[in-house]
Amino acid sequence: MDNQLIYRFFRLCLVLLAITCTVLIMTLSWTYLYPFVIALCIAALLQPFIQLLERQMKLSRTFATLVIVLFFCLFMAAFFLLVLVEAIRGVHFLASETPAQLQRLIHHITDQLTLLATPMIHKIEGWLGTMNDTQRHSLTDSIQVLQTKASSFAAGLLQSFLETITSAIASLPMSLTALIVGILATFFFSKDWNKILGVVESLTPRTILEKGGMIPRQLRQTITGIMKAQCILICTSTLLIWVGLTILNVNHVLSITLIAALVDVIPYVGTGVIFIPWAIYSFFSGQFSMTIGLSILYAVIVITRQVLEPKLLASHFGVPPVLLLIGLFLGFQLLGVYGMILSPFVIVTIKTLYTSGLFHLAKSFILGDQK
Known part of the structure; x- marks a missing residue:
């Protein structure tokens, strides 16, 4: 009995050691070999297209792999170029227009506060009878100085924030060497995919191979379904945003729509991080029709996503x-x-x-x- 417990404990240690080594290898692989990890994942995704060219067009494995990898690289380059151009245009628009908009907002708020405070000042003046014309002019001048300082401080703070974002975008560590290595690794992984699978199968015990053979298929089906569901949700939200902003006659609709689509990917953040501050700004700046329009648009997006998301994700998770x-x-x-x-x-x-x-x-x- 004692020997059996010792053997079980020993086997448990072996399983825990195997799990720890697997997690450690995956972590170190991503840290030091991330171009090859990404290349391996991309190669796995490109296999159906490569096999399709091989079967339908009777192309050699090498030429079919070259065509698919080049097409994938061109597609990704065009996509990132479009995103980069729209991001630069959006940042330029924010840097040039937002300070003036912010100053108008502060002027509007201070004017409203002045209108609200003037009757109170008159009442206090009537009650106390101590405020003369000189003090009244001094109070007005003080409000104007405070308004100017607040506008300058807020505009400077926002300008610094936008400059920081621009510098961060410009200084992103885009390693040309890692990019080239990743592309070459994707090509070689894709070309020799069947040989790689053969080596893995020869090194894996038959029992684990029989059980583990279901993992790639089920994992691929599940992840593909989840990605399809998220793409449907994001495309639906993007279409609603584009149509809504077009109806509201907003400038730079495409840039704002792309930014909202990227933000919509982040869980529990979504488009609210854009539309809620925008609606608040429109309200305090006196643009009540824009406030109502943005609120209705955001409500439609949230309701549509809440209705579609459970149905799309329930069957996949x-x-x-x-x-x-x-x-x-x-x-x-x-x-x-x-x-x-x-x-x-x-x-x-x-x-x-x-x-x-x-x-x-x-x-x-x-x-x-x-x-």
């Missing part, structure tokens, strides 16, 4: 909502926003490992039910 919520919160506590983005994929991976039977296989190994 297959986990209780409370577990998904716990995973999102834990990911945010550990890694911040990146953790919230990655946690659904981690949950899906764990679920796939469970449904594939690997957890049962590990349990059987620990208990000694399986040699």
Whole structure:
């Protein structure tokens, strides 16, 4: 009995060691070999298209891989160029127009405050009878000086913030070497994909191979379904934003729509980070029709997303909502926003490992039910 417990403890240590080594290898691989990790993932995504060219157009594996990789690189380059151009235009528009808009907002607020304070001043003056014309002019001058200083401070603060964002964008560590290595690695991984799979299969025990063979297929189906659902949600929100801003006759509709689409990807943030401050600004600046329009547009986006999201995601995650919520919160506590983005994929991976039977296989190994 004691020997059996020792063997079980030893097997448990082996399983924990294997899990720890796997996580450590994945972490170190991403830290030091991230171009190759990204290239491997892209190569896996490009395999159906490469195989399609091989079967339908009777092309060689090398030439089909070259065509698909070049097309993918051109598509991504065009996409990022479009995003970069629109981002530069948006930042330039904000840097040139926002200070003036902010000054008008501060003038409007101070004017309203002055209108509200003047009757009170007259009442106080009537009650106390101590404020003469000189003091009244002094109070008016003080309000104007305060208004000018507040406008200058807010405009300077916003200008510094926008300059910081511009500098951060300009100083992004775009490593040309890593980009070239990643493209070459994607080509070689894609070309030799069948050989890589053969090597992995030859080094993997048959029992694990039979159980683990279900993992890539289920994981690919689940992640593909989740990505399709998110793309549908984001495209729907983007279309609503574009139509709504066009109806409201807003300048730079395309730039604002692209920024809102990018923000909409972040969980629990969404487009509210854009529309709520914008509506508040419009209200305090006296643009009540714009405030109503933005509020209605944001409400339509939120309601549409709340109606579509459960239906689109429920069939793909297959986990209780409370577990998904716990995973999102834990990911945010550990890694911040990146953790919230990655946690659904981690949950899906764990679920796939469970449904594939690997957890049962590990349990059987620990208990000694399986040699």
